[in-house]
Amino acid sequence: xxxxxxxxxxxxxxxxxxxxxxxxxxxxxxxxxxxxxxxxxxxxxxxxxxxxxxxxxxxxxxxxxxxxxxxxxxxxxxxxxxxxxxxxxxxxxxxxxxxxxxxxxxxxxxxxxxxxxxxxxxxxxxxxxxxxxxxxxxxxxxxxxxxxxxxxxxxxxxxxxxxxx
Amino acid sequence: xxxxxxxxxxxxxxxxxxxxxxxxxxxxxxxxxxxxxxxxxxxxxxxxx
Numbered sequence: 001x002x003x004x005x006x007x008x009x010x011x012x013x014x015x016x017x018x019x020x021x022x023x024x025x026x027x028x029x030x031x032x033x034x035x036x037x038x039x040x041x042x043x044x045x046x047x048x049x050x051x052x053x054x055x056x057x058x059x060x061x062x063x064x065x066x067x068x069x070x071x072x073x074x075x076x077x078x079x080x081x082x083x084x085x086x087x088x089x090x091x092x093x094x095x096x097x098x099x100x101x102x103x104x105x106x107x108x109x110x111x112x113x114x115x116x117x118x119x120x121x122x123x124x125x126x127x128x129x130x131x132x133x134x135x136x137x138x139x140x141x142x143x144x145x146x147x148x149x150x151x152x153x154x155x156x157x158x159x160x161x162x163x164x165x
Numbered sequence: 166x167x168x169x170x171x172x173x174x175x176x177x178x179x180x181x182x183x184x185x186x187x188x189x190x191x192x193x194x195x196x197x198x199x200x201x202x203x204x205x206x207x208x209x210x211x212x213x214x
Contacts, residue, residue, distance in 0.1 A: 028193060028194065029194050030196075030197075031194075032196075032197045033196070033198060033199075034199040035182065035197070035198070035199025037173070037180040037182050037199065038180070038181050038182065039181075039182040039199075041195070043183070141183075
């Protein structure tokens with residue numbers, strides 16, 4: 001069961017809270033311009049133990065970008081590990097689903113390939129694995145990086161859901 | 166509009182910017198210009214793209 005605005009637990013499953021829920025959701029636009037440094041556009045705290053040992057984080061991000069030849073890069077980072085590291089040039093928008101799954105342990109994860117724009121297609125990239133201790137509080141960072149300071153990239157919206165069996 | 170200075174840290178793949186203070190929950194638009202996170206709140210005039 002997914003719960004929306006009434007959900008205040010911030011986690012689920014393994015610590016006796018609802019089985020799944022929206023941890024954080026926003027459609028407030030957050031943009032970066034004028035710098036070539038990687039820039040955080042949102043940070044979401046994932047409480048300790050919110051992901052059960054077989055739980056998942058489902059992170060949906062929607063981005064806008066200028067349709068030109070300059071490189072624009074997009075990142076979804078959890079616990080200091082990149083789970084999305086995608087760059088593109090000529091496009092106007094990008095929506096990405098990033099799913100990070102615990103593998104029967106709080107400190108073992110698997111997710112899709114790092115550098116893809118579609119979460120539901122074949123890829124030459126291998127799956128991403130990590131050893132983040134989800135029994136501890138961790139952060140999700142949504143970030144972008146420009147290849148030209150005159151450009152602007154916008155994180156238009158995101159949703160972070162916790163799915164526990 | 167409030168301007169929150171950026172904080173900087175060095176990551177393995179380069180400099181990394183983040184807000185030096187939390188973004189207010191009532192933000193309606195956020196624009197980082199490399200020096201500040203300019204946070205627009207209800208009642209502020211948001212710049213047009």
